[in-house]
Amino acid sequence: MARIGVLTGGGDCPGLNAVIRAVVRKGVADGHELVGYRYGWAGLLERDAEPLTVESTKGILPRGGTILGSSRTNPYKKDGGGTEAVRAGMAAFDVDVLVPIGGEDTLGVAARLAADGVPVVGVPKTIDNDLKGTDYTFGFQTAVQIATDAVDRLHTTAESHNRVMVLEVMGRHAGFIAAHAGMAGGGDVILVPERPFDIEVVCDHLRRRHAHGRTFSIVVVSEGAVPQEGTLTTSGEAGRLDAFGHERLGGIAVTLESEIERRTGYETRMTILGHVQRGGTPTAFDRVLATRFGVAAAEAVTAQQSGVMVALRGTDIVTVPISEALGDPKTLDDKFFADAEVFFG
Amino acid sequence: MARIGVLTGGGDCPGLNAVIRAVVRKGVADGHELVGYRYGWAGLLERDAEPLTVESTKGILPRGGTILGSSRTNPYKKDGGGTEAVRAGMAAFDVDVLVPIGGEDTLGVAARLAADGVPVVGVPKTIDNDLKGTDYTFGFQTAVQIATDAVDRLHTTAESHNRVMVLEVMGRHAGFIAAHAGMAGGGDVILVPERPFDIEVVCDHLRRRHAHGRTFSIVVVSEGAVPQEGTLTTSGEAGRLDAFGHERLGGIAVTLESEIERRTGYETRMTILGHVQRGGTPTAFDRVLATRFGVAAAEAVTAQQSGVMVALRGTDIVTVPISEALGDPKTLDDKFFADAEVFFG
C-alpha cells in the first residue's frame, strides 16, 4: 500500500480528469491512498493538496479541464528548490510515489526525480500529439474532432461563394492536428510547422484549383506553421510573444488571410479555433485512452515501477522509460503527410 | 398554376436548402412548376437557371450552403438593368412569380419589383437575426448553438488557469448572436454593436471578478462591437475593410486580446469563429422554421399574394408586407440584454 500523489502540469487537455479518476479508482482498488496536488508542481512546493477519493472524483470523467488545476511551475527552475523541495512536498502529505500527468516539461521533471531516487510513474500529455514513446496522447483526437467539425462547416459555406477559408488550429512544433483534421475534413492545403511554406507556392496552388473549376479552397494551418525564410516579409505576426513570453495563438491565420487575398484577389476569411480545442468533454476515444492510462499508472505503482510512463502501443497500454518521451518533439510522419497530399488539388 | 422562380441572395445561412426544398415540395403539390436561378439576382440578369423538382431537391434538407449559389448582385445597382432586366430574366424561363430568399438587400429589390407590378413573395434571411417583421430568421439559432458550444468548451479550459477568453462571433449591426450565446453559455462580459464599450470599464469589470475570487472570465464579442469614441485609440482593426469593400471579420478580437492583456496583466486568448457559424447542417429549430417558411411562401404564391414576405409570429407563420423588414436593422431588446447582465460579475 502506498500514498500516491497526483498532479497535472502544463496546458489543458481533454481527458485529464478521466486520468485522475482512473488512477484513483484503480489505486483505491489496489489498496493505495491518493492525494491530489493543486496547480501542478506548485502544489508540492507550496504544500497545497487534497485527498482524492472515489467520492471526490465522481462525475468528472466527461468533464474538460482538470479538477486539480495546472501551472507551468518547474521545481528545477527559478528557485524551485529542486528534488529536495519535491521530497519535502511529498513528506508533508506522507506521499510515497508521484504520478505526474503532463508534457515534455512535466515529464522532464519526473525523469530527473526518478534519477534522484524519487518513485515516479508518469502519464504523457500533449494535445499536439508531439511526444515520443506513445502512439497517441489523450486530448489529441478531441482537438482533431473539433477542428474537423469546423472544416465541415466551412465546406458548405465556402461552396456557395468564390472563396478561400483559412482555419488555424493548434500545433506549435508539430502538425498532427492540422494534418489529421485536414485529411478528415478534406482540406485543400495543409500547412504544418515541419514544412516551412512558400506563400507564392500556396497561392499558385489555389490559382490552379480555381483554374480547374474549383470555386473555393480550405487552408488548414497549424499555429506554428512558418513561412520559408525570405518568402513572406510581412509575417511579423507569426511567432509573436505575449506578455508572459509565451508564443501567441492567432498569428499565422491573420497573416495568411490578408496575404492570400492580396496576392490572389480571392475573398479570404479566417477562423481561429484557439482554446476551444483544449476544452470541453473528451471524445470517447480520448476518454478510453485516458482511463486506460490512469489504470495502468496505478498498476505500475502497485508493481513498484519507477522512472516509467504509461504509453499506447497499438491496442495495448504499456510502460516505457520516461526518457523515451524527452528530447526532440515527435513530428509528422512523411508518409502520413504524403497520404494527405493525395487529396490536394 | 404558376411558374415560380426561386433564388438565394447574400451571405450563407444554414437552412437555405431547407427553404428551397419546401417551396418546391409545396409548390409542386399545389400544381406549380419551379425554376431555380443561380447566384441570386445574377441568375436573372445572366439567364442562368435550372428546373427545380422534387427529385432535384431530394436530400438537401440537412445540408448547409445553398444548391443555387448566391451573390451580392443587385439589379438596381451598377447597370443591373433594374425591373426590366428582371422581367426579361423571368420571361426567358416563363417565370410568373419570384420567391427571393435573402436579407435586407434582396428584400429591398423584392419590394421595388412588387411596387413595379412583378409578383414577388419574399423569404427573410439573416444569420444575425437583425431583420424586422419576423420573430426569428432561420440560421440564427444554428449560429447561436455553434457559438454556445464554443463558450462551453472555453469554460473548462479557462477554469484551470487564470485567464480571459475572448470569443468573437458574428453580428455586424446587432448583437443577437453574442447576447444569446453569452446568455446560453454563461459569458461574463458581452459586447455588442448596440452598446459601444469602454475598454477600461471592461477591464475594471474583469478586475472586480478576479478580486472576488473568479479565476477566469469569458468575453463574448460581436464582430461589429465598437469602442466608445476616444476610449481605445488602437482600435484600428475594428471595422477595417477588405479588398471588396466588405467589413472584415476578426478585427475586434485581435484588439481585445492584446488590450485586455496589456491593461489587466491577465493572460488573454482569443477564438474567432468566423464562417464556421454560417456553414454546416442547421439545427432542428432552423430546419423546421426554414421548412415552414418555404411551405408558406408556396402557399402565398397559390393565394396570389405579392409584395409580402413570410414571417414567424409566435408559433405561427404569417405573411407581412416586405416593407416591414426594410429600413433600420432590428437590434437587441434592452430587456433581453438586461436579463443577460444579471449573470455578469
Add this chain to the structure above:
Amino acid sequence: MARIGVLTGGGDCPGLNAVIRAVVRKGVADGHELVGYRYGWAGLLERDAEPLTVESTKGILPRGGTILGSSRTNPYKKDGGGTEAVRAGMAAFDVDVLVPIGGEDTLGVAARLAADGVPVVGVPKTIDNDLKGTDYTFGFQTAVQIATDAVDRLHTTAESHNRVMVLEVMGRHAGFIAAHAGMAGGGDVILVPERPFDIEVVCDHLRRRHAHGRTFSIVVVSEGAVPQEGTLTTSGEAGRLDAFGHERLGGIAVTLESEIERRTGYETRMTILGHVQRGGTPTAFDRVLATRFGVAAAEAVTAQQSGVMVALRGTDIVTVPISEALGDPKTLDDKFFADAEVFFG
C-alpha cells in the same frame, strides 16, 4: 425582500438547472434569499431543503437533470397533507413564496395553493411541449434536436438498403416531438397520439413509396401513438403499464417493427431513444428560454404576483394565470401537421 422556495417536480427536462440558477441570480440581485426543496413537493412535506446561493448554483447552467432532485409527490394525494402541510414546510424554512417548476401536476398543486392564499409563481415544464399558455417549454427543443440527429443518422444507413426504420420518440399525449423531428429530419411517416393510425394505411403508404422507386422509409412515432380501434389486434405492447402504474416506453416501436415487416415484407428496424431525450446538456435555445423563465419568475416574485406562471409569447416572456396551463393538454396544430405531410410520399 422575500425568502423564495424553489422546487422541481415530475420528469426530467434539460434546462431545469438553468431555471434554478436564473431564479437564484435574479432573486439575489433583487434582494431575496433562496431555499431549494429537494425532490419536489416531497421536500416541503419532509422538510428537506438547502440554501440556494450564487455560489451553490455556479456551473450548473449547461448540466442536465436537476440539482434539487425531483419526484411525483403531490401534497393533495395519499395523505399528502394538502395546503396546510405545504404551509408548514414553508414555515420550517421561513419561506414566503414558492417557485415550483413543473408540469401539469405540479402546476395544478401551485394553482390550488395560490387559491388558498399561498404566494406562488410557477414555471411551466414539459418535455412534450403539451402545456397550454406558453408558446414553448424548455427542454422540448433539446429533445427534438436529439431525435432529429437520430433521423439524420438513420437516413444514411437506410439509403444503402431496402428498409424501413422506425424511430420511437417521446410524446404521450401530444406528437410535438415526433412532428418537429419528423419535419426537421425528413421523415416519411409521422405517427402521433392525436391521430390514431391504421397500420394498413401506413403499410400502403410505404408500399406506394417503394413502387415509386424509394428504397427506404423512415417512420417517426410518438411513444403515445395508438392504432385506430380494431385495426391492430396485436398491439398489446402499446400503452402497457409498468410496475409503478406508469405507461411504459418502448411499446409501440416493438409492435410497428414486427407488424410492418410482416405485412410489407420490407426489412424493418427500430430505434427507441427513451430517456436519452430527457438528459444531457440543453440546446442554446432551451438554455436561453430556461434562463429567461427563471429571471422572469424572480421578477414576478419581486412584483408580488401570485397564481401566475411565466410563459413565452413570441419573443417575450410574460406572466399568465397558472390556470391557462391546466386542463386538457395542448396538442399538435392541424396546420403544422399538414405542413409536415407535404413531405410524405
Add this chain to the structure above:
Amino acid sequence: MARIGVLTGGGDCPGLNAVIRAVVRKGVADGHELVGYRYGWAGLLERDAEPLTVESTKGILPRGGTILGSSRTNPYKKDGGGTEAVRAGMAAFDVDVLVPIGGEDTLGVAARLAADGVPVVGVPKTIDNDLKGTDYTFGFQTAVQIATDAVDRLHTTAESHNRVMVLEVMGRHAGFIAAHAGMAGGGDVILVPERPFDIEVVCDHLRRRHAHGRTFSIVVVSEGAVPQEGTLTTSGEAGRLDAFGHERLGGIAVTLESEIERRTGYETRMTILGHVQRGGTPTAFDRVLATRFGVAAAEAVTAQQSGVMVALRGTDIVTVPISEALGDPKTLDDKFFADAEVFFG
C-alpha cells in the same frame, strides 16, 4: 495501369464513402482507372457498375452510407456462379483487380477469389470491430461515440431519479462497442456476448450499489449478450430471428428492462440505439482511418499485391494476408474488460 473494381458488401459502416473516395483519388494519381460495382458482389453478378472518378466521388468524405449500395449477396452461395461469374463480371467492365470493402463474408469471398488467381486487395470493415488482423476497423469509433453520447445523456436524467437505465448497443459476437462506450461513459454494468450473464448477479450488483447510496445505475448491453444457460427463462426475445433469418436487434434490452424491474423493484427504462449507430457522418478518427485504408489499398494494387488486405497496426497502415481476418471473430480482450470492471460498483 489497371482497372480497379470497387465494391462494398454487408452492413453499413460510417467511413465506407471515405474509403471509396480515397481508393479513387490515390488510384487515379497512380494512373489507374476505377469502376464501382453496385450493391456488393451483386453488381458483379448482375453487371451493374459505374465509372468512379475524382469528380463523381467529390464531397462524399463526410457522408454516411455508401454511394455504391451494399448487399449480402455471396457469389459462392445459392447459384451465385462462383469464381467464374465474378471473372465474367470483371471482364464485362475490363476490370483487372478488385478492391472489395467488407466484413468476414466479403473478405471470405475475396480470399477464395485470390486463391483462384483473381487479383484482389481487401479492405476490412466491421462496425463491431470483431475482425482479426487489424487493430481497429473504421466505423467502430463512430458507433462508440454515439453510444457514449447516449450514456452521457442517460447519466443526467438517471441522477435525478431512483432508476436503472438499460442501453442496448451493437455487437453480435463481440462486446467492443459496449465495453468502450461503457468505459467512456462510466457505465455501472457492461454485458457482452463473450461473458454470458446471470441476471441475479446483475440484480445483486445493482442492489449493492443502491445499498451503498448510489441512486441510479446504467447498464450497457451488447445486442448479442446472452444469459447464462438456465438463468433467465423468459429470455425468449434474445436471439430471435427476423423474416430474413437475421438476428433481430432490440431483444435483450426489452428482456432486461422488465426482468431488472421485476426482480429489484427499481424503475427501469431502456434505450435501443439500433441503426443510429451505423449511420451518419464518421468521426474524424474513422475518416482518417478509412482514408488511409483507401490510399493503402490503391498502393497495394499498384504494387501488384493480391490476397492481402489493408490493416492498422499501431500508427501504421500495412498489408496482411486476408486469411488473418477470417475464422473466429476477434473478441474483447480480458485485460480491457478488467479495466472497465474497475469502475463498476
